[in-house]
Amino acid sequence: MTTRSEITVRSWSRADRAAVIALNAELQDYERGLRPSRRPGAEMSESYVAGLEERFADPGEEGALYVAEVDGKIIGFATCFVGADELEMATEEILIHDLVVAAEARRRGAGQALIAAVRRFASERRITRVVVSVLTINEAASAMYQAIGFQPATVTYELSEDA
């Protein structure tokens, strides 16, 4: 008989930093596979995570980083920040900034569990809208968001001479 290991989601701590940097590089390289203009993960991940830490330390910002763990190993993370959209009646929103689950741990509910933590972060602040930007060709991420109940709302059009 096999038992399915349990996924735990919790706020990150300093000890998780290296695992988060590695997973962030995986996220970046995944998206780079879909959009080659993205920087290589190894080149940007450490400074990107340092930038997140600066934002978490800024008293003017409110955000969170959640890690998903299985058997003591970090297999995914999500970040979110409180933002505002002055055009909406409910101005405040939660922006999902980053989300990734390690390739070998996908389709076991970790993505959904990380989003559940973000939704708790939102409801604790009585914020009713959660938004996320997804590459239009990222079918797996779109499928996951839609499975949870997210609806496509806006599209970013781009005119680039680099492509």
Ligand SMILES: CC(C)(COP(=O)(O)OP(=O)(O)OC[C@H]1O[C@@H](n2cnc3c(N)ncnc32)[C@H](O)[C@@H]1OP(=O)(O)O)[C@@H](O)C(=O)NCCC(=O)NCCS
């Ligand atoms: C998107 C991602 C975070 C999903 O994580 P996950 O742990 O695999 O997702 P879950 O197991 O919680 O999936 C929940 C549901 O979403 C849907 N879903 C998830 N991945 C899917 C896929 N590849 N194809 C179709 N549906 C998918 C399914 O309905 C799934 O339920 P099921 O497995 O019972 O069918 C993961 O694929 C990932 O890290 N991708 C690379 C990075 C990325 O694209 N991040 C998002 C940037 S916006």
